[in-house]
Amino acid sequence: MSGSRIEQFKEILALDPNDEVVHYGLGEEYLRAGMFEEAVQEFETVIRLKPDYTAAYRELGKALEKGRRIEEAKEAYRKGIEVGSWTGDLQTKKEMEVFLKRLGKG
Numbered sequence: 001m002s003g004s005r006i007e008q009f010k011e012i013l014a015l016d017p018n019d020e021v022v023h024y025g026l027g028e029e030y031l032r033a034g035m036f037e038e039a040v041q042e043f044e045t046v047i048r049l050k051p052d053y054t055a056a057y058r059e060l061g062k063a064l065e066k067g068r069r070i071e072e073a074k075e076a077y078r079k080g081i082e083v084g085s086w087t088g089d090l091q092t093k094k095e096m097e098v099f100l101k102r103l104g105k106g
Contacts, residue, residue: 005029020049020056027059036067054080054089058096065103074103 009026013019027042043060046053057080064073077100084093 006033018049020046020053023049024053024056024059027056027063031059031063031066034066036063039063040067040069052083052087054084054087054092056080057083058092058099061096061099065099070103074100077103 006026006029009022009029012022013026016022023042023046027039027046030036030039030042040060040063043056043063046056047060050056057076061073061076061080064070064076077096080096081093081100084090084096
C-alpha cells in the first residue's frame with residue numbers, strides 16, 4: 001500500500017515540483033516505508049522551499065534519527081525549535097524539545 005501512495009505523490013509532484021505540502025507527504029510515506037534516506041531528501045526539500053515549515057524539521061529529525069544519523073537529527077531538532085519559536089508553532093517546538101532531550105542535547 002505504501003508503494004502506491006509513494007507513486008501517487010510522485011505523480012502529483014510531476015505536476016508541481018515546488019509544492020512543499022506534497023514533498024512533505026511523500027517524505028511521510030518514505031518514513032513509513034522505512035526509506036529513511038529518501039525521507040531525509042524530501043524533508044530537506046520542504047525546508048528549502050519553505051524554511052519556516054516547522055513540522056518538516058521535526059520529521060527530518062525523525063528520519064535522520066531512524067537512519068542512525070543522531071548528530072544530524074539533533075541539529076535538525078535544534079533548528080526546528082528555533083523556527084518554532086519565531087513562527088509561534090509551540091506544539092511542534094515542544095515535541096522537538098522532547099525528542100532532543102531524549103537524544104541527549106550533547
